[in-house]
Amino acid sequence: MSPDLAGAPTRLRKVARIVLLDPRDRILLMHGYEPADPADTWWFTPGGGLEGEETREEAARRELAEETGITEVELGPVLWQRHCSFPFDGRRWDQDEWYFLGRTQQTATAPGALTELELRSVAGLRWWTSAELSAARETVYPTRLAELLRTLLDEGPPTSPVVLAPEIV
Template identity: 80%
Template sequence: MPAEIRKVARVILLDPDDRILLMHGYEPDNPDITWWFTPGGGLEGDETREEAAQRELAEETGITDVELGPVLWQRICSFPFDGRRWDQDEWYYLARTTQTDTDLSGLTGLEQRSVSGLRWWTCSELSMARETVYPTRLAGLLRTLLDEGPPRTPVVLAPEIA
């Protein structure tokens, strides 16, 4: 494991119809390489993961009317992106909102070069998706969440190393 691992807060944001909001990303130098992923990002300064989750959600989606819930999942991942390797310790928070209009104006420079939009997905749409989605197995994880509710303690997902 690398010495410097980035602490990340991600958000499983559900609307009143249990749709999940995902971001459509791409490699800045190769727009043909695309994937869907959950909003969120690294902690800044001395903020908590909860604070980072809410800040990132507001910046990346414009959604601020959010009820932040428990940590659902945790995972370690490592992947190449924008010319460097990212080693991350990710915590996924459940959140609910009635605010479904999104706004990308708060994206950082890197995000502006690597995010093409947002989309609300139903669980069945996600399970039929042929595109790459992170974390992998998100459709099944979401189905379990919707059927059984949040886990008592966070589920540790298998590490993903790309």
């Protein structure tokens, strides 16, 4: 456990994320911002924390449906795993993240079950080509996502999950 911004210990949050690709190999990213400072923005993959006794796969599917409205998804293997720790909305978040490959034909998005925090911190969704992501000047998490996506598209999924370097902000 590490301390939150007020000094209280935080628990490691188990998170499932989806690297969702459409038929044109575009990746779907969410545009987030710090609620207290809407100018502090970044892009990230759909996903979130496990609830109750659900598995990471169940959490990935649930989060995708809630955050994007996309329910027609072929969930593939875990591509990457990482530990990250960052300040957000007045507290420190410590996360153990697993990134699943997802494929969908469904490209229309309609977030339908955002949490109160997501309503205060998500500006929208966008499909990105690998080239657009590589050329982006905006902050994207994980920070090597453009390179990781290019490798995924060129080589296919890894035979076992790649452990990414921790990201501590």
